[in-house]
Amino acid sequence: MTSTAPTAVVSGLNPAQQEAVAHFEGPILVLAGAGSGKTRVLTARVANLIEHHGVDPARILTVTFTNKAAGEMRERIGRLLGEEPRGMWSGTFHSIGARMLRRHAALVGRTPNYTIYDETDSLGVIKRIMERLRISPKEVTPKAIAGRISDAKNALSTPEELASSAFDPITRAAAAVFAELEPELRSGNAVSFDDLLVLPVRIFRDHPDIRDRYSEQFRFILVDEYQDTNRAQYQFIRSLAHTHSNVMVVGDDDQSIYGWRGADIRNILDFERHFPSARVVRLEENYRSTPNILAVANAAISANVGRKGKTLRATLPGGEQVTEVATLDERDEAEWIVEEIKARQSRDGIALSDAAVLYRTNSQSRALEDSFRRHAMPYRLVGSVRFYDRREIRDLVSYLKLIANPWDDEAFRRAVSVPKRGLGETSIDTLAEVARKAGVPMLEAAGRADLVDVLRPAARKTLAEFAAMIARMRETAAEASVDELLRDLIDTIQYGAYLHAEGPESARDRGDNVNALINGAAELVVDEGGEVGLTPLDHFLQRAMLIAGVDVLDSSADAVTLMTLHNAKGLEFPLVIVAGLEDGLFPLGQSIDEPALLEEERRLFYVGVTRAEKKLYLTHAETRRRNGETMPSMRSRFLKEIPAGMLEERKTIKLRSLGRRSMFVESPSRATWGERAMRRNHGTPDWRKPARDPDIDVSQDEAQYVRGERIRHKLFGGGTIAEIAGAGRDVKAVIDFDDENVGRKTIKLAYTTLERGLG
Numbered sequence: 001m002t003s004t005a006p007t008a009v010v011s012g013l014n015p016a017q018q019e020a021v022a023h024f025e026g027p028i029l030v031l032a033g034a035g036s037g038k039t040r041v042l043t044a045r046v047a048n049l050i051e052h053h054g055v056d057p058a059r060i061l062t063v064t065f066t067n068k069a070a071g072e073m074r075e076r077i078g079r080l081l082g083e084e085p086r087g088m089w090s091g092t093f094h095s096i097g098a099r100m101l102r103r104h105a106a107l108v109g110r111t112p113n114y115t116i117y118d119e120t121d122s123l124g125v126i127k128r129i130m131e132r133l134r135i136s137p138k139e140v141t142p143k144a145i146a147g148r149i150s151d152a153k154n155a156l157s158t159p160e161e162l163a164s165s166a167f168d169p170i171t172r173a174a175a176a177v178f179a180e181l182e183p184e185l186r187s188g189n190a191v192s193f194d195d196l197l198v199l200p201v202r203i204f205r206d207h208p209d210i211r212d213r214y215s216e217q218f219r220f221i222l223v224d225e226y227q228d229t230n231r232a233q234y235q236f237i238r239s240l241a242h243t244h245s246n247v248m249v250v251g252d253d254d255q256s257i258y259g260w261r262g263a264d265i266r267n268i269l270d271f272e273r274h275f276p277s278a279r280v281v282r283l284e285e286n287y288r289s290t291p292n293i294l295a296v297a298n299a300a301i302s303a304n305v306g307r308k309g310k311t312l313r314a315t316l317p318g319g320e321q322v323t324e325v326a327t328l329d330e331r332d333e334a335e336w337i338v339e340e341i342k343a344r345q346s347r348d349g350i351a352l353s354d355a356a357v358l359y360r361t362n363s364q365s366r367a368l369e370d371s372f373r374r375h376a377m378p379y380r381l382v383g384s385v386r387f388y389d390r391r392e393i394r395d396l397v398s399y400l401k402l403i404a405n406p407w408d409d410e411a412f413r414r415a416v417s418v419p420k421r422g423l424g425e426t427s428i429d430t431l432a433e434v435a436r437k438a439g440v441p442m443l444e445a446a447g448r449a450d451l452v453d454v455l456r457p458a459a460r461k462t463l464a465e466f467a468a469m470i471a472r473m474r475e476t477a478a479e480a481s482v483d484e485l486l487r488d489l490i491d492t493i494q495y496g497a498y499l500h501a502e503g504p505e506s507a508r509d510r511g512d513n514v515n516a517l518i519n520g521a522a523e524l525v526v527d528e529g530g531e532v533g534l535t536p537l538d539h540f541l542q543r544a545m546l547i548a549g550v551d552v553l554d555s556s557a558d559a560v561t562l563m564t565l566h567n568a569k570g571l572e573f574p575l576v577i578v579a580g581l582e583d584g585l586f587p588l589g590q591s592i593d594e595p596a597l598l599e600e601e602r603r604l605f606y607v608g609v610t611r612a613e614k615k616l617y618l619t620h621a622e623t624r625r626r627n628g629e630t631m632p633s634m635r636s637r638f639l640k641e642i643p644a645g646m647l648e649e650r651k652t653i654k655l656r657s658l659g660r661r662s663m664f665v666e667s668p669s670r671a672t673w674g675e676r677a678m679r680r681n682h683g684t685p686d687w688r689k690p691a692r693d694p695d696i697d698v699s700q701d702e703a704q705y706v707r708g709e710r711i712r713h714k715l716f717g718g719g720t721i722a723e724i725a726g727a728g729r730d731v732k733a734v735i736d737f738d739d740e741n742v743g744r745k746t747i748k749l750a751y752t753t754l755e756r757g758l759g
Contacts, residue, residue: 290319
């Protein structure tokens with residue numbers, strides 16, 4: 001059924017946008033090309049439903065992929081209506097799932113004040129289960145097991161189903177850990193990030209009355225970025241639309257770039273099969289980029305087979321040609337990028353914040369950052385260490401988690417160890433075992449004399465004092481604001497003195513972050529919106545766990561933005577440079593012989609191209625360092641697929657004077673050797689499997705350590721990596737050594753050799 005829309009709502013919309021906005025009942029798929037005004041369509045349709053059709057905002061659900069997008073959508077709807085759409089649910093899949101889960105926590109063995117475990121918390125639980133099951137981290141890493149379990153959860157597979165398909169050691173180990181994980185999380189009154197979707201879907205399946213109640217409540221469902229949904233997200237929406245099918249999904253199959261984390265492009269490609277009466281509207285008019293940029297984008301994506309098909313049409317006039325720049329190596333590439341931005345700044349008056357440098361892997365930022373620092377050009381690095389992942393923030397948040405949820409053993413383990421209280425790992429493990437046998441959380445066991453009598457007197461006294469302090473803080477939390485609670489906590493545990501003991505520079509930087517945490521808590525405005533059991537502290541912790549990197553991107557800073565292409569999705573800049581366009585790097589070597597992976601890499605290239613509004617540069621290097629060796633590079637096949645004449649070709653001065661490309665690229669036999677060299681570095685069998693992390697380092701010479709990894713130092717013995725920072729030869733690891741007399745040390749990796757997986 002279709003309908004007209006009020007003139008005010010559709011004013012300025014093109015015919016395709018008007019058609020989507022005016023649609024009333026029944027399913028609709030809006031294929032929204034990059035820069036085609038999809039957010040405007042979503043907000044205008046909500047306004048039309050409320051203003052023209054009289055739909056109560058409380059009957060509408062809008063789902064986005066970032067908190068920032070959800071907030072912007074509510075604001076725009078409010079402007080269209082002249083007032084806020086009170087009662088409307090709007091948020092990310094995970095925030096909406098968390099809200100529903102709080103209402104029905106008892107159905108999955110939790111209470112409404114459950115803890116959301118992030119990746120580090122979940123890895124901690126997995127490591128302990130592995131120890132119990134005697135699965136050696138030398139043979140199977142906890143991160144690999146976590147990845148397999150996450151994939152299984154998002155595919156809605158059970159531990160039994162994963163076990164039945166386990167044909168390799170990693171999957172067999174993952175299935176064994178998966179079987180123990182849910183009881184462990186339940187006993188800690190905790191959920192993983194994936195559970196925020198999986199558990200609501202399970203509730204819908206096991207309790208049809210609850211599913212039907214939500215379906216009746218949300219008579220109109222609008223989903224943004226539908227091409228990025230996984231199996232669990234699809235089933236979540238399908239359940240909510242169960243009684244009416246009034247669902248609008250907006251997305252672009254050409255921008256589906258998250259297959260590595262379970263996103264299923266078939267959800268959007270098969271939408272008409274899932275909802276046979278669906279109307280399809282294509283938004284092809286682009287309001288962002290110039291015709292020359294769009295010509296390159298259309299040419300690039302046309303090589304893909306698995307797509308619905310559409311052609312972006314420019315609404316802007318003229319514009320510069322897209323420039324391809326060949327450079328000598330990654331240092332020359334970085335220098336050219338900085339110099340070109342400088343030239344644009346002085347010649348055209350662009351602001352630094354107008355420029356973005358996009359790359360395939362995080363490791364590429366090293367050379368870029370070196371060059372930006374050398375030229376004293378301000379830059380901001382998106383997607384490095386998330387604020388809530390910084391060590392000092394994790395320390396304090398662990399206390400807040402424990403205060404909010406006394407069953408959270410992961411939070412207990414971290415909080416009781418910072419600052420150090422003379423409790424060794426053996427004492428903590430003994431306490432954990434005692435608590436497990438008694439069926440109580442570690443915090444309760446710490447305060448019970450009858451359970452800790454196996455420990456030495458000093459440890460018993462320390463644990464009792466710690467438990468009493470947390471109990472007092474719980475009383476404070478019932479009355480105080482979160483920022484007041486934090487100040488009280490910091491004073492009580494003397495956290496400032498603890499930071500100062502590490503040195504003045506570290507204390508200053510970490511102290512600034514602590515102040516930022518307090519300020520953020522002070523600015524918290526709680527709108528419970530009908531959520532059950534959501535105290536200010538619960539609200540603060542939920543926001544901290546669900547916030548994304550792009551949600552906190554400061555657009556006011558006058559600095560060049562450096563980020564991976566995955567992080568750039570949804571953003572736009574007047575000037576964009578896509579760097580590192582070489583086979584084996586972009587596209588990644590693992591995708592070259594895998595058609596599905598190669599198509600996703602091509603979609604990622606398309607995303608990069610369509611971030612540019614006025615000017616686009618595409619750069620590549622003749623040689624690049626990989627695994628400590630300078631290797632020849634091959635110009636990316638994505639560049640070769642663009643018709644001749646579309647790109648303005650340039651070479652750097654260094655390449656023209658020092659280039660050796662003719663030695664290994666221009667003749668067919670040398671090119672073949674160059675490609676073989678690429679395959680040696682990027683095409684091993686393991687690389688052919690889908691990557692868990694799309695920004696993996698495929699071109700860096702430094703060892704890739706991760707937080708939580710076990711190592712052994714020849715002098716200090718076994719330990720666990722708590723933090724990694726820096727780049728190149730300046731990479732430093734913060735390591736918590738098992739020996740209490742050694743404690744925590746910061747070690748520059750260039751000056752030492754660590755044995756991995758030991759300890």
